[in-house]
Amino acid sequence: MTYEQIFLFCLLGIVFAFLVWGRIRYDLVAFAALIIAVVGGVVDAHDAFIGFGHEAVVIIALVLIVSRAMMNAGAVELISRFVLSTGRSLSSHIGLMAVVGAGLSAVINNVAALVMLMTLDIEAAKKARRPVSRSLMPLSFATILGGMITLIGTPPNIVVSEFRNRALGDSYSMFDFSPVGLVCAAAGIAFVALFGWRLIPNAGQADVEEEGDAGLFVAEAGVKEKSKALGKPVSDLYPLADEHDVTILGLVRRGKRLPGFAAGEEVRKSDHLILEGDPKSIEAFIGAAELDAPGAEKHGGLRGQSLVLIEAIVPDSARMVGRTALDLRLLYRRGVTLLGVSRQGKRFRERVRKLPIRAGDVVLLLGPESRVADAAEWLGVLPLAEKSHTVIQRGKAFFTMGVFAAAVASSVMGFVPLVIALAAAVAIYALFNVVSAREVYESVEWPVIVLLASLIPLGLALEDSGGTRLIAEGILSLTGSLPAWAILTILMVVTMTLSDFLNNVATALIAAPVGLSVANGLDVSPDPFLMAVAVAASCAFLTPIGHKNNTIIMGPGGYRFGDYWRMGLPLELLIIAVAVPAILFFWPL
Structure with missing residues (x-):
């Protein structure tokens, strides 16, 4: 191996280790790796920041802004009347929410689609008096599946499309991903609605109470001059706390937490009680004990x-x-x-x-x-509370959707490139105040942009140095005389496993050149292997860190790290089983 190959393999190995460790923000890790690569001489200084102007990066940023506009226009309210119903069975509810979530994810960013529907799902769970944990994970998985249907539904599709454009001179169109994506989404939705939710364990999951709370909170309440708690041992407050379903965890005095539960300590003025309970219970206990929330004097009580x-x-x-x-x-x-x-x-x-x-x-x-x-x-x-959403502009819902449909149509018909069509849509949204100037910048997930822009030069350097060809040759030598479809399956398994523990954008950036090199080594069409990478990079169902949607639902659903694989593992196996024949049918070798 050459110096450049050894340096890049070691550097990317360290990057992946830090990403799995997760203690340092992934964008900082990627940016630091880029600088190290420049100092090490494997990335030219003039090419260090070409990723920030890369078309894939711009498209992802624009899709996020479009998603924000769709949320501001009240798309949730247009579908809520069809979703919220206490008369449906759990399987029917999950199936309907999954179809809606997948459909939204196909036309807007799948993270935005989950955020839009999660409040409705929690509200439905509250009305049906069932655990929200049963339906929230299937909804998250469905939005991930739906993102595979179109070019703009998920970042890995955009990355793979732009890589094909650079390597082969032609990118994928908006709906080139649709045949395989629809097959995978249909199979996945059927699974999560009929069987998958039954695999989610009950232990450690938060139930939805009458008020729709997503879990127990740890909170503080101050002891004021006329509080009923004043002068009493903490243990004397236990009956009142039990009455309001609150647990007293301890006492803070002079800014320091006293040891243990401080049950025998006499409560003094300016102390703070540490409470655990749902929001309404905590609020009721604070009122009953005549306590104060921190900063209550500034709020006016x-x-x-x-x-x-x-x-x-x-x-x-x-x-x-x-x-x-x-x-x-x-x-x-x-x-x-x-x-x-x-x-x-x-x-x-x-x-x-x-x-x-x-x-x-x-x-x-x-x-x-x-x-x-x-x-x-x-x-x-x-x-999570609908009353906190103050920017909905219901009168602009159809206008917003019409502008987006026109942008997609103009791109599909070849009038303008997708990036220009989306940029025009964003400009119209800003002009008509569907998104404010501040929201244009706030909508963009800058850590994801920095991650992608930093890894693009590293991926190019790995490819130019022959590193991806070396990986492909290793895969081909290990697989021996296996048929091409079997090697494609192995590539999917490896890519999907990486995506479960790494960012899906990083996985797509590394796996796409490898897939192309493997196809060239087999002397077959590269499209099946690129499609396999796109599907596998998107399917991160085993952990809460593989996809942002899985992270978002972890708290409200009360999930633990080990809960995801129970439904995620059979779902990933199912996706591989249906994706491989679908890819080979629609994209022959």
Whole structure:
């Protein structure tokens, strides 16, 4: 092997290790690797930042903005009347939500599709008095499956299409992915609706209570001068806490958490009780014990009519990730209190305002309704309560969908390239205030953009150095005299496994050149192998880290890391079983 090959293999191995470890943001890992590659001489300095102008990167950014416009226009309300019904069986509900989710994912980003439908699914679970965990994972998987149907449904399709354009001089069109994608989506939806949800374990999953709470929160409440708790041992408050379904976890005094549950400690003024419960129960207990929420004096009291409590999911692109409420100065900057945090049923000893927030957490925000909505948007969190969504412009729904349909049609008919059509749609949305100037920038998931733009030069360097050809030769030598369809299956299995633990964009960037080299080595058409990479890179069902949708549902569904593979493993096997013959039928060798 050459110096360039050895350097790049070692560098990419370290990158993948850090991505699996997950303690450092993936965009920082990728950008640091790019700089190291430039310093090491394997990437030319003049080519270091060509990824930021790459067409695939621009298309992904534009799709995210279009998705935001569709959300602002109230697409959820147009379909809610067909989705929310307490008379349907669980299989029927999951099947309907899965079909709707897959359909939306085909035309907008699949993360946006999940966010739009998740609130409806939680509301349906509340009305049917059943665990939301039964339907939330099937919905997430369905939106991932639906993204495979079109070019813009999921980033791996865009990456593979642009790679084909660079390698073969022609990219895939909007609906080239549809035949195989529809077969995979149909089979996957049938599985999750009829059998898959039965495989989700009950242990550790959050049930939906009457008010539709997604889980238990750990929160704080201050002891004021006239509180009923004043002068009593903490244990004397247990009956009142039990009455309101709240657990008292401990006591904070002078900014420090006392050891254990502090059951024998006498409550003093300015102490803070650590509480665990659902939002309504915590609020009721605070009122019954005459306690104060942190920052209540700034809000005008917990019982102020203008105050609201909202639950919001923290995606990995949120401003809150890795930071505390104190770091963000949330109360002083935005007039909103971080009242509680739900982290998959885990308890923690840190004070709520000093707790670093993680992706997948569900946070409980308290404040005036207008301020809470603004703070949620500023923090980048995803509110579960419909009343927190203040930007819906219902009168522009059909206009927004019409503009998008016209953009897609103009691209399909060859009038303008897809990137230009989407850019024109975004410009129209901004001109007619469907998305504000601020939302145009906030809609883009910049960590994903930096990841993709940083890995593109590394992928090009690996290909130019002969690294991808070396990998392909290794695969061919190991598979020996196996037929081409068997090698294609092996490529799918390897790619799908990588995607379960790495970002699907990173997986597609590395696997697509390998697939092309394998096809060239077999002297067959490259399209089946590129399609196999696109399908496999999108199908990350085994872990909550393989796809952002799986991370988003982890907190609200009360899922554990090991819950995903129970339904995800048979689903991945099913996708391989139906995708291979479908690929070979629609894209012959």
